[in-house]
Amino acid sequence: QVRLQESGPGLVKPSQTLSLTCTVSGDSVSTGGYYWNWIRQRPGKGLEWIGYIYNTGATHYNPSLKSRISISSDPSANQFSLRLTSVTAADTAVYYCARDLGRYSPKRCFDLWGRGSLVTVSS
């Protein structure tokens, strides 16, 4: 059974960097052939796709966030991570990690999700 679990600080100061990690169990982020994603949900708003990393290390980001985000992986820990720089209050959201339904080729819909991690940007 595949599980995803987000972890990281719940509070980040404006202008600083938000860092979150997703720990995957039951599958491999480096050999399983899946695309591993970050998605966020701002308070009272809908869902926004942030980006993904593939097991080759290839990444793809939402153009609206591209200048501020990076996604990396740590195969030894079976984790992948999100960094979002220069945060503002508008980045306050629940951040989810999620697996793409497609294997070896992205389908860009998401069959497995973590429980989410609330990150508040405030001084």
Added chain:
Amino acid sequence: IVLTQSPDTLSLSPGERATLSCRASQSVSSTYLAWYQQKAGQAPRLLIYSASRRAPGIPDRFSGSGSGTDFTLTISRLEPEDFAVYYCQQCVTSSPSFGGGTEVEL
């Protein structure tokens, strides 16, 4: 691609039929339209992908249909656990996007 869901809120009772609409700003291949259910405090759950294919474990009272710019999620007979927010999502572009959601309330 912008997805517009309607109505914003659907007030129904258990046993009734729910019909949720998702309209795309441009044509979307049916291969690339998904539906999710989200309950309060939980992550979204994939219900339907490729417009009409149920994800594993999803009851057959959930069905999806549509093509082009108009898609529908139907819940044939609402169960108490079906009261939630439902989102459609286009999977066609390299940056997938979601609709604003429809809340099915009691």
